[in-house]
Amino acid sequence: xxxxxxxxxxxxxxxxxxxLAVAVIYWLLAAFGLVDDGIAETGGxxxxxxxxxxxxxxxxxxxxWGLGGVPVMLVMALLAFFAWTVTYFVHLFVxxxxxxxxxxxxxxxxxxxxxxxxxxxxxxxxRPIRRLLLHLRPVPQASLLGRVGVVASPTVDARSxxxxxxxxxxGLVLQVRSDSELQxxxxxxxxxxxxxxxxxxxxxxxxxxxxxxxxxxPGNKENHR
Numbered sequence: 001x002x003x004x005x006x007x008x009x010x011x012x013x014x015x016x017x018x019x020l021a022v023a024v025i026y027w028l029l030a031a032f033g034l035v036d037d038g039i040a041e042t043g044g045x046x047x048x049x050x051x052x053x054x055x056x057x058x059x060x061x062x063x064x065w066g067l068g069g070v071p072v073m074l075v076m077a078l079l080a081f082f083a084w085t086v087t088y089f090v091h092l093f094v095x096x097x098x099x100x101x102x103x104x105x106x107x108x109x110x111x112x113x114x115x116x117x118x119x120x121x122x123x124x125x126x127r128p129i130r131r132l133l134l135h136l137r138p139v140p141q142a143s144l145l146g147r148v149g150v151v152a153s154p155t156v157d158a159r160s161x162x163x164x165x166x167x168x169x170x171g172l173v174l175q176v177r178s179d180s181e182l183q184x185x186x187x188x189x190x191x192x193x194x195x196x197x198x199x200x201x202x203x204x205x206x207x208x209x210x211x212x213x214x215x216x217x218p219g220n221k222e223n224h225r
Contacts, residue, residue, distance in 0.1 A: 144167075144172075
């Protein structure tokens, strides 16, 4: 254990130890909801689709290396882990027995070259993660307004409730709220996305609801003119 810490907290492993520690702390905070994990903002880019070169700056650079389509902090964490692993074992088995001056000289080269094997290793690991994120990509909120669903919870009121909405696929289960109490099995219409509460405001899908929908949804208003 003493030898482990001697390598981890010595040059050239130390810089990657610091980056890896920061990444681990970040994802621990994200797990508790204290920082944004960035998953919702990745946009679902698949570099294999051929659109990577159209992105500017860091996003385009990461995509060209096969590192796009996932949160940047996840990329940084994996790059740091693989670079740290390479540097650690080179340091332990090659550099540690060397004289200090030679260890610093070769260690600098190892520090600079460690990302080269880390990039393809990270890109390989990200492929299944990227596919998973594509499946988990949220549906654009505005596209759901006006959809008809069915109350799935025992009741829906201003504080709690959920409903199922047909999206043309497996269906969606959404958190919904209503000014009037709704019962299980009642048909509802999504009329407003409440971003702060991560849910939708709904009304009954009866004549009143349809009239409300005609007056508030721009697309329906145009259709009935």
